[in-house]
Every structure is written in C-alpha cells, then in structure tokens.
Amino acid sequence: MMKRIIVGIKRVVDYNVRIRVKPDGSGVALDGVKMSVNPFDEIALEEAIRIKERGLAEEVVVASVGPTDCQAQLRTCLAMGADRALHVHSDTPTEPLTTARILLKLIEREQPFLVLLGKQAIDDDNGQTGQMLAALWARPQATFASKIVLAEGKAQVTREVDAGLETLEVDLPAVVTADLRLNEPRYVKLPEIMKAKRKPLETLSVESLGITPRVQLRTVRVDPPPQRQKGMLVENAAELIAALKAKGLLAS
Amino acid sequence: MSAAILIVAEHDGSTLAAGTAKCVACAATVAQAEITVLVCASDAAAVARQAAQLQGVHRVLTVEHPVHAHPLAAAIAPQIAALAAPYTHVFGPSSTFGKDLMPRIAALLETAQVSDIMAVESPRRFRRPIYAGNAIVTVEVPEDAKVVGTVRTASFPAAGTGGSARIENVAPPAEPPAHTRFVSSSAAKSDRPDLQTAARVISGGRALGSAEAFQMLYRLADKLGAAVGASRAAVDAGYAPNELQVGQTGKIIAPELYVAIGISGAIQHLTGIKDARTIVAINKDPQAPIFEVADIGLVGNLFEIVPQIEKLL
Ligand SMILES: Cc1cc2nc3c(=O)[nH]c(=O)nc-3n(C[C@H](O)[C@H](O)[C@H](O)COP(=O)(O)OP(=O)(O)OC[C@H]3O[C@@H](n4cnc5c(N)ncnc54)[C@H](O)[C@@H]3O)c2cc1C
Numbered sequence: 001m002m003k004r005i006i007v008g009i010k011r012v013v014d015y016n017v018r019i020r021v022k023p024d025g026s027g028v029a030l031d032g033v034k035m036s037v038n039p040f041d042e043i044a045l046e047e048a049i050r051i052k053e054r055g056l057a058e059e060v061v062v063a064s065v066g067p068t069d070c071q072a073q074l075r076t077c078l079a080m081g082a083d084r085a086l087h088v089h090s091d092t093p094t095e096p097l098t099t100a101r102i103l104l105k106l107i108e109r110e111q112p113f114l115v116l117l118g119k120q121a122i123d124d125d126n127g128q129t130g131q132m133l134a135a136l137w138a139r140p141q142a143t144f145a146s147k148i149v150l151a152e153g154k155a156q157v158t159r160e161v162d163a164g165l166e167t168l169e170v171d172l173p174a175v176v177t178a179d180l181r182l183n184e185p186r187y188v189k190l191p192e193i194m195k196a197k198r199k200p201l202e203t204l205s206v207e208s209l210g211i212t213p214r215v216q217l218r219t220v221r222v223d224p225p226p227q228r229q230k231g232m233l234v235e236n237a238a239e240l241i242a243a244l245k246a247k248g249l250l251a252s
Numbered sequence: 253m254s255a256a257i258l259i260v261a262e263h264d265g266s267t268l269a270a271g272t273a274k275c276v277a278c279a280a281t282v283a284q285a286e287i288t289v290l291v292c293a294s295d296a297a298a299v300a301r302q303a304a305q306l307q308g309v310h311r312v313l314t315v316e317h318p319v320h321a322h323p324l325a326a327a328i329a330p331q332i333a334a335l336a337a338p339y340t341h342v343f344g345p346s347s348t349f350g351k352d353l354m355p356r357i358a359a360l361l362e363t364a365q366v367s368d369i370m371a372v373e374s375p376r377r378f379r380r381p382i383y384a385g386n387a388i389v390t391v392e393v394p395e396d397a398k399v400v401g402t403v404r405t406a407s408f409p410a411a412g413t414g415g416s417a418r419i420e421n422v423a424p425p426a427e428p429p430a431h432t433r434f435v436s437s438s439a440a441k442s443d444r445p446d447l448q449t450a451a452r453v454i455s456g457g458r459a460l461g462s463a464e465a466f467q468m469l470y471r472l473a474d475k476l477g478a479a480v481g482a483s484r485a486a487v488d489a490g491y492a493p494n495e496l497q498v499g500q501t502g503k504i505i506a507p508e509l510y511v512a513i514g515i516s517g518a519i520q521h522l523t524g525i526k527d528a529r530t531i532v533a534i535n536k537d538p539q540a541p542i543f544e545v546a547d548i549g550l551v552g553n554l555f556e557i558v559p560q561i562e563k564l565l
C-alpha cells in the first residue's frame with residue numbers, strides 16, 4: 001500500500017489583512033479581501049513534503065473543504081510540492097465537527113499513515129478539527145507539534161505546551177497538528193506554479209461522501225472588539241516611573 | 253432550567269492549575285449552575301482537596317488510573333465522555349491542556365465546541381474572539397445539545413477558596429487506549445512568577461537582538477517581581493524560550509501591568525495582551541502600532557532607557 005500523508009488545508013483571510021466587522025453585526029467583511037492558505041496548514045504541508053523528501057512517504061495529498069475558490073489555495077499547495085488535491089465542495093462554511101467527519105471519509109478512502117493539520121485556522125480560531133478527527137477515527141492525536149520523528153509504525157512528537165515542551169509517542173496512523181516552530185515553509189517558485197496546473201485536483205460533493213452537514217452553533221452577532229483608549233506619551237525614564245506611581249502601579 | 257456544569261481539572265499531579273479556578277468563576281456566571289469538578293489523576297487526593305475548596309464548587313469527582321499520571325487527551329476524553337450524561341455543560345480551560353482535550357471530548361459527545369469563552373450571555377449564549385481578537389462573535393448552542401467549551405482564562409478572575417465540597421471517587425468508566433504514550437517533558441522550572449498569572453509582565457521583542465540583552469529584562473523583572481514574556485520574533489530568534497511567547501499562538505495574559513520593550517505590536521501579539529490593565533510601550537519608532545494601544549508610551553532607544561529605569565527603581 002502506498003505510504004500516504006493527507007494534509008488539511010483551509011482557505012482563510014490572509015494573516016496580514018486587518019479585517020473589518022460589518023456595521024450591521026452580521027459578520028466580517030470578506031469582499032475583495034486577500035485570501036491565503038491558513039499559515040499553520042502551510043507548515044503542516046511543508047512537514048509532509050519534507051517527510052516525503054526523506055523517503056518516508058510516497059505521496060502527499062492535500063484536502064480542503066470549501067467553496068470553488070479554495071481550489072486556488074489547493075493549486076498553491078500543489079506548487080509547493082503536494083502530489084494531488086481533493087476539493088470537497090461546500091459553499092457554506094462547515095463547523096469543525098462536520099469538517100472532521102468529511103476528512104474521516106477521505107481517510108477511509110485514502111488510507112494515510114499520517115494526517116497533518118494546522119493547530120488552528122486563523123479566521124475562526126477554533127483549534128478543534130484535528131482533535132475531533134482523531135476522536136472520530138479512534139486514533140492518537142499529537143497537537144501543537146514542533147518536531148516529528150517517524151519510526152516504524154510510530155511517531156515521536158514534541159509538542160509546545162504551556163509549561164515548555166512535551167514529547168509523546170503515538171502509534172500510526174495518527175493525527176498531528178502543526179505549531180509555528182515545526183518548520184519554515186518554502187517559497188513557491190514560478191515554474192512550480194505552471195507545473196502544478198497539470199497535477200490532479202479532484203472535486204467531490206459533501207453528499208457523495210454520505211455526509212449531511214450539521215450546523216449546531218448559531219451566530220447571533222459579530223461585534224468589533226472594545227477599543228483601548230490611546231494613552232499618553234512620556235519623555236524619559238523618570239517620567240515613566242512617575243506615571244506608573246501616579247497610577248498606583250509602583251509603590252511610591 | 254438549572255445548569256449542571258462539569259469542569260475538567262488541570263493539574264500536574266499535585267497542584268491544581270490556576271485555570272481551573274477561572275473555569276469555576278466562568279461557570280458560576282451561568283444562572284443556577286451546579287458545578288462539579290472532575291479530577292483525572294493517578295493519585296487524585298491532593299488535587300481533589302484543592303478543587304473542593306474553590307468557592308462555588310458543589311462536588312468533586314475523582315477518576316484514578318495509572319495512565320492519568322500524565323495528561324493525555326486520548327486517555328482522559330473517553331472518561332469524561334462516559335461521565336458526561338447528567339451534565340448540561342462541560343468546560344475546560346483554554347490552556348494547551350484544555351485546547352488539546354476538549355475538542356476530543358466534544359467529538360465523542362457529537363457536539364460542537366465553543367472555544368475561548370470570554371463572556372456568558374445566557375446559559376447557551378457565549379461571546380468569543382475570532383480573527384485573533386479583531387472581532388467578537390456571540391454564538392448560541394441549541395437546546396438539544398450539550399455545551400462543550402473552553403474558557404478563556406484571561407477573561408475571568410479566579411474563584412476564591414474557603415469552600416468544602418464533597419469528594420467522590422468513581423471507578424474509571426472507560427479503559428484508556430494504549431496507542432498514545434507519554435515520553436518526557438521539559439518544563440522549565442523557574443523561581444520567577446508564572447507568566448500566565450503574574451500581576452506584572454515585562455516583555456521583549458526582536459529589538460533586544462540577543463539572549464544576553466534579554467538578561468537586562470530579567471534583571472528589571474526581578475526588581476519589579478514581574479514575569480518575563482517575549483514576542484514571537486524574539487522566541488524564533490532564540491533570545492527567549494518558546495514558553496515565554498505572548499500572543500495569538502502563545503499565551504493570552506491579563507496582568508495589571510504589561511511592559512512591551514522593543515515590540516512593534518503586530519495584531520497577533522496584541523491579541524495576547526488586550527486584557528492587560530495598563531500597557532506600557534518602549535519603542536524607538538513613534539509610528540509603531542504598539543503605541544495605539546499603550547496607556548503610557550516612551551519613544552526612545554531601549555538600550556538607554558531600560559538601564560535608566562533599573563537605576564531609578
Ligand atoms: C499565524 C501567526 C501567528 C503569530 N503569533 C504570534 C504570537 O503569538 N505572538 C507574537 O508576538 N507574534 C506572533 N506572530 C508574529 C507577528 O506577526 C510579528 O511578526 C511579531 O510579533 C513581531 O515581533 P516583534 O514586535 O518583536 O518584532 P518587530 O516587528 O521586528 O518589531 C521590533 C520593534 O522594535 C523596535 N526597536 C528596534 N530597535 C529598538 C531599540 N534599540 N529601542 C527601542 N525599540 C527598538 C522597532 O521600532 C520595532 O517596532 C504570528 C504571526 C503569524 C503569521
């Protein structure tokens with residue numbers, strides 16, 4: 001059987017964009033906003049490609065659930081070095097549990113030995129899909145990975161946790177979610193973008209996978225965050241200390 | 253209808269983590285809540301005693317199994333899922349422990365999760381940050397679903413102590429899987445205040461330029477009884493260890509005083525400090541975005557200013 005890695009890719013608002021909340025509170029203004037591959041997914045993909053380059057995997061498959069537009073991000077991933085792309089078409093955003101159910105169907109079809117996702121998507125900041133997928137699949141999870149070492153049938157994953165670093169050993173197949181320091185993704189070169197146009201990209205419908213999307217959470221409204229008042233400027237260290245004392249933050 | 257809330261305790265085997273008291277405070281804002289804290293441990297006695305003292309806790313449940321000597325989500329989630337039936341809500345802290353664990357529980361319960369709860373509007377309606385805190389969404393969980401959520405600990409005070417809830421031991425309802433094993437952890441032990449709970453935090457950015465220069469911040473922090481934090485750029489450059497990172501992908505903190513030194517104020521960094529009471533910025537660039545949120549700003553060279561402050565303290 002082909003040694004395969006599946007990488008989950010979400011199309012999100014580029015991390016450099018300063019988003020605006022719509023005045024009617026219905027959501028975030030997305031018209032004409034630059035979209036990109038979720039940065040953590042780019043890191044997950046880079047890791048998958050490196051594993052393949054080391055001869056430890058034979059095929060890297062990227063998968064994205066989303067509107068037709070997310071094929072642009074899948075093409076970027078093919079240009080980065082993925083071999084094949086799966087696009088599961090959904091015009092409405094899917095909740096993490098539904099996304100996980102869909103990814104599980106793809107896993108059953110593709111039989112990967114490793115599934116790499118980002119630790120969170122930077123639009124909804126949910127940070128749920130990988131853990132949900134691992135639960136539904138009844139397989140190990142190693143979240144917030146900063147290092148992955150593969151051995152026969154196993155992986156040692158170093159995780160970034162609040163106290164420092166933790167290392168787990170998991171049996172494969174498993175779900176691993178990427179943290180920022182796992183690697184630095186490569187830049188895509190122009191010839192690769194041309195070549196990527198010829199790589200296979202298959203589109204599937206949610207229904208064809210036997211899934212009925214469930215929307216559980218109702219969005220009541222979206223508000224801008226409370227703004228902090230612009231404060232004062234001081235001239236030097238002595239004035240700074242005086243200002244802190246005046247606020248009662250330093251003993252006078 | 254009253255709410256029965258189950259809170260998953262975070263601990264290191266002997267001490268209850270501060271985030272648990274914050275989950276209790278969050279749960280206590282749900283109307284008519286009856287709060288149960290659940291401790292999964294290899295030996296739960298000490299942690300259970302601490303949980304029983306938290307104000308507002310009605311009951312503490314303990315599940316003891318050798319595998320719970322380390323907090324493995326794959327081992328804990330099935331225990332919680334098996335015990336969750338009588339509860340309307342299951343909460344955990346939005347620490348790396350809770351972020352790892354709670355979605356696994358939610359999936360086993362086939363329910364959606366509300367991540368990073370920052371305010372409770374009603375028993376089923378919550379406010380949470382999205383887009384790195386640049387928007388706040390209010391979401392509602394339907395009546396027929398259990399509420400599973402992580403609590404943004406920076407948004408809540410810690411519940412007080414002095415309570416005396418009863419403690420009950422229950423046999424592990426599920427056999428933990430063998431596919432996930434703890435290998436090691438490198439928790440950096442330090443005598444300094446903990447970044448996540450400290451009242452004062454001194455943070456350094458890329459401008460520090462070296463790990464040696466960061467020592468200057470440690471000295472200042474020691475004088476102020478402060479914890480030390482860092483921007484991602486400073487961590488990536490190796491000036492500070494990764495557990496000091498503050499921001500969207502690091503720690504979200506709410507100290508009384510936050511001092512940002514040589515940090516530009518990228519949105520991903522600001523996400524981590526939005527709830528700080530007072531923000532002080534020292535930066536040589538008057539246009540740096542950090543000044544838009546700083547209560548007190550000082551434009552200048554940190555290598556001159558920091559030693560001056562140290563001398564004046
Ligand atoms: C998905 C994602 C997640 C991220 N998560 C985080 C996160 O959790 N936390 C985080 O911090 N970042 C995060 N980042 C990175 C973030 O976008 C910024 O790159 C980072 O915060 C910049 O760090 P900095 O302010 O130290 O460096 P810079 O932006 O380089 O700023 C250095 C500042 O120092 C000032 N300076 C230089 N010399 C001096 C001097 N001698 N005296 C005084 N001032 C001086 C400069 O004027 C400048 O403003 C994330 C990025 C992405 C894409």
Ligand SMILES: Nc1ncnc2c1ncn2[C@@H]1O[C@H](COP(=O)(O)O)[C@@H](O)[C@H]1O
Nearest residue numbers: 008009065117118120121126127128129
């Ligand atoms: N629509 C999607 N299609 C493919 N992968 C996704 C999708 N949504 C989330 N993921 C993956 O799950 C990770 C965590 O997302 P989230 O739980 O939404 O924060 C992301 O970094 C992706 O790797």
